[in-house]
Amino acid sequence: MRTLDQYRAVVLGAPLYMFHWHKDALHFLSRHREALTQRRVAVFALGPFHAEEKEFQEARGQLDKELAKFPWLTPGAIEIFGGKFDPEKLTFPHNLVPALKNMPASDIRDWTAIRDWASDLAAQSQPALA
Numbered sequence: 001m002r003t004l005d006q007y008r009a010v011v012l013g014a015p016l017y018m019f020h021w022h023k024d025a026l027h028f029l030s031r032h033r034e035a036l037t038q039r040r041v042a043v044f045a046l047g048p049f050h051a052e053e054k055e056f057q058e059a060r061g062q063l064d065k066e067l068a069k070f071p072w073l074t075p076g077a078i079e080i081f082g083g084k085f086d087p088e089k090l091t092f093p094h095n096l097v098p099a100l101k102n103m104p105a106s107d108i109r110d111w112t113a114i115r116d117w118a119s120d121l122a123a124q125s126q127p128a129l130a
């Protein structure tokens with residue numbers, strides 16, 4: 001995407017990989033800094049394999065660390081969602097890591113939570129109904 005001119009708000013989401021947010025998300029923030037400072041921004045990351053509070057907190061810590069690299073960014077909403085894991089789909093070099101290869105497949109994406117979050121954002125972006 002070359003320009004954000006036609007957008008009033010931006011929702012940026014990407015998975016966490018090896019303690020970092022996906023590099024495309026980081027590049028997007030760097031590339032669109034000026035436009036993003038003038039728009040409402042919400043961010044989310046996918047990560048946890050288990051529906052456990054501790055994993056969500058760790059993922060949130062990883063995302064916060066990444067966002068701290070962009071001190072000019074003030075997201076109106078930050079969220080972590082559970083992720084999906086399939087050992088069959090691991091690519092190099094992760095497919096060589098036994099601990100990953102032996103992990104069971106899982107999918108804890110909570111579509112209700114995702115839809116609720118998205119609806120709240122949409123409602124916040126609408127001008128108040130008279």
Ligand SMILES: Cc1cc2nc3c(=O)[nH]c(=O)nc-3n(C[C@H](O)[C@H](O)[C@H](O)COP(=O)(O)O)c2cc1C
Pocket residue numbers: 015016017018019020046047048049058059062082083084085090094100
């Ligand atoms: C090699 C690998 C490393 C991962 N590292 C992390 C991590 O550091 N933190 C985290 O919360 N999730 C981590 N995850 C979980 C992914 O974020 C999750 O599986 C996500 O749903 C992947 O999205 P995608 O299928 O769209 O790439 C990792 C997953 C893989 C396969």
